[in-house]
Amino acid sequence: MTGLIRVRGAFVSNMNSCGGASCFLRWCVIAAVILGHTTAEGFEEAMLTAVLKEVPEIVNQILYMWDQLAAPAHWTMATVSALDQVDGDVLSLLRGKERDVLERIGQVSFQLERLEKQHAISSAMIESLLQDLRALPSVVRLGRNLDTLADLMGRVSSADMVLNRYIQRGYSNETEDANWLVERPTLEDFVSTVVSHGSSSIRGLLERIHSIVAPEHGMGSQLQSPGIFSQLTDAMHESRSNRCNLQQSPQQLLYNLYNSVAITELKGYAMMQFSWMLLRLYKKGNFTVEAELMQERYEERTAQKVAAVKDAMSIAERDMWRCDPREHREGETYVELTQLLQGQVQNEVDMNSESTCRENCAYYSYAKSHGCYNSNVCAKQPRCNGKLIDCRYIDSDMWVCQADSKSDRRYTYIEYENGRILGKRGSCERGLTKVDSWWRWLFWHCSYCFCLCDEQGPKSDRYFNLREVKADVANNKVVTGLRFVKENRVIHLQIQEAGLLPRGEINMTSVQWRPVDNYRISDSDVYNGKDYHTLSWEQRAIDLDDLVAPSGSVLTGVRFRRVGTHLNLEIMVTPLNFTAGTLDNPHQKSIWHGNDNTDASLEAPRKRLYISNPDVPTSTNDGSIVDSRSDQFLLFTHSDIDTDAAQTTVPFLDAQPVAPDPPTLLAGAGIYHKGRSGYGGFIGPKVVTYDFNSHIQAIFPITKDEVN
Structure with missing residues (x-):
């Protein structure tokens, strides 16, 4: 091949330290293996981008081998012919030092397993997405293409496994002078199949994968269908409310899928180059032009894939939240505020210091309980020691079913004589209490009112943590997830943190909830x-x-603050050195970022999100839908008077972890509401994944001509 490329000194040194066919074949094997797995040294915790980062060096190594093979001083065809007479087979030269090749294969086997698991995660996420998008017209073609893509990538991986098994079985470890156990005809047949023009060859599989992923992206064909990245983006945008089943943001899913495809492309490229080299050694031809054409086509496909995924990622959303679980479990999937505003039956005579009945229920929009004039009712129920708010008259007489004394509720249900029922009528363990209003001196009616009780007490969990919650930035850790938890009656926004690695990767062994x-x-x-x-x-x-960090910064902390009468989220963001994988002076450069806008702002005031007549959120079997947008606010309130007797504080708080899987860098966070009409819904945290789009580049080897 033309154009001697630059390689690392260590690689050149290793090439020079051995000689002849033994050295060439040794590095052929290493190149083929390293492209399928990447090396284990220094990359034990690396993720997919660390593998992709090595692409230029890996390709350089293969091109260097071709230069060595083509150099007359080292590898003339006469030399190859002479070497072929040694021990009857050139492969018999692979002894002694070649044992470290087998050891290297053992080292990188862990990397292959990890990469395969990573691909399995992406596949599982895609399958989950498809299950929720089946009703969309665009999903039929998308599902077919994804199935085909998975099949083609699996075939490439299977061929790569066969190649590695041949290499691993190349020697017996029992004796130093053991012979090569895989026969030359076996390898010759395999490598011939790899580079053949058949549709099932590695060459054919890579072209078919490319036709699905990036069908000649940017070539201007009007008849060309969109690639799978574009199809995925459209499908996820079309069904935004359902993609919460994914544990990745749409952009992260595209990024991981691209990485999986790129790894497959590398495996195929390595096998093809390795095959051309062996066929040349077997004197089947020169194959220099074929290898050059294959290299050019590899670069074309890579550039087109990069362009396709960058186009899709540029418009893909980066936020992630959680769908409702299949089964609601208090303390696990949700937590409640309790007795913030709760329905209370109260007689007018007890709501003024004079114990009179001169007014009506509506008069007492803001009052308190002054006593217990008629012990028939008030003495049997918990007294409201706080404020009585928004009282109303429903009917004079009723039957009251008191709730269990250990319950957070005051009443199970209330049934009025006019037939109206507050709450869900059923059995009443404590028995029904008859409650009748009365007349005083024929002029004043002492009515029983239905009010809202705002009372702090041991049963009222109504507290939010205001303390800062920060990752351990001193040890280069970042936030990778959020969830609501209730501890000692206080609602906390808990963070998941993890160590940062070069090129935006996450140290998987360090992931933990703080x-x-x-x-x-x-x-x-x-x-x-x-x-x-x-x-x-x-x-x-x-x-x-929705709060997003400035470009080049990542999420390192969260906190709630008070803005007027509102509870308001802030995020701490810290500049990132992406290449080095370090936070840039976090103690000096970290800043708190929030939205200071209020409903009293003169320009574009914050809007209120109303939830009308809300029943208990867990009473519906229909999944919640996100119905809020950024720059809104919501009031915690009581459940519907008719369906629940206003006994429950809504919305609930979604306690499910909002943490991408696999963990990734985050660039923002938010608070949102999801629900259904007629139900209180849930307040939940969301996260915004880091924008990796600018870090995806098609980088190819530097040739001598380009250097000059």
């Missing part, structure tokens, strides 16, 4: 407004925002 601060609101050194925020009738708003 423990939340284990404090109690009753602790002497813990203060309302500083350590935690207390919700109340006046202060029960939570802002819904």
Whole structure:
């Protein structure tokens, strides 16, 4: 091949330290293996981008071998012919030092297993996506193409495994002078099949993969169908509400799929180059032109794949959240605020200091309980020691079913004489209590009102942590996931953290959930407004925002703050040295980023998201749909009066982990609402994955002509 390329000094040194056919074949084998697996040294925790980073060096090594093979001073055909007479077969020269090739194969076997697992993860995510997109017209072709792609990639991997098994079985380890166990005709037949023009050859498989992934991307053909990256992007955008089943953002899914395809392309490229070299050694021809054409085609395909995936990733969404689970479990999939605003039956006579009945229920929009005039009812139920709000008259007489004393509810249900039922009628373990309003002196009616009780107490969990929650940036760790947890009646936004590696990779062994601060609101050194925020009738708003770090920065912390009467999310972002895999002076350059907009802003004020007549969120079997957008806010409130007697605080908080799998860099976070009409829904965290688009490049070897 023309154009001697530059390679690392260590590689050249190793080439010079051995000689003849033995050296050439040794590096042929290493090149073929390394392309299928990458080396184990220094990359034990590396992910796919670390493998792709080595592409130029790997290709350089193969091109260097061709230069060595073509150099008359080293490898004339006469030399090859002479070598072929040694021990009757050139492969018999592979002894002694070639044992380290077998050892290298053992080292890289772990990398192959990891890469295959990574591909399996991507395949599982795609299959999950397809299950939720079956109703879309575009999914029929997408599903067919994905099935075909998986089959073709599997065939390339199978051929790669066969090649590696041949190499691994090349020697018996029992004696130093053991003979090569795989016969030359076997290898010759295999490599001939690899480079043949048949559709099932490696050459044919790679072209078929390319026709699905990037069908001559950018060539301007009007009849050409879009590639699979574009199809996936369109399908995920078309069914945005359903893609929460994926544990990756759409862009991350595209990125991982691209990596899997690129690894397959590398395996095929290595096998083909290795095959041409062996066929030349077997004196089947020169094959220099064929290898050059194959190299050019490899570069064309790679450039087109990169262009296709970059186009798709540039418009693909990067946010990720969680769908409702198949089964709701309190404390695992969701947590509740309790008794923030709760329905309470109260007589007018007890809501004023004079114990009069001169007004009506609507008069008491903001009151409190002053006593217990008629012990028939008030003495049998928990007293509201806080504020009584938004009282209303429903009917004079009723039957009240008190809830169990251990329950967070006050009532199981209430049935009025006019037939109206608040809550879900059923058995009443404590028995029904008859409640009748009465007249005083014929003029004043002492009515029983239905009010909302806003009372702090041991059964009311209404607290949000305000302390900063940061990754261990001093040890180069970043945030890789979020979830809501309730600890000691306080709601915390817990972070998952992990160590950062070069080129944006994550140290898998370091991934862990950082423990939340284990404090109690009753602790002497813990203060309302500083350590935690207390919700109340006046202060029960939570802002819904999507917060994204500036380009080149990653998520390293989160916290809630108070903006007026609102609970508001902020994120800590830190500049990243992508190549080195280090945070850039995190103690000095980390900043807190948030949305300061309020509903009182003069320009584009924050809008309220209303949830009307909300029943308990877990009462519906229909999955929740995201119905909020950034720059909104929502008020925590009571459940519907008719369906639940206003006994439950809604929305609930989604406690499912929002952590991409596999873990990846994050560039943002947010708070959103999801639900169904007529139900309270869930407040949940979301994450925004890092934008890897700018780091995907088609880099090819530097030739001597380009250097000059």
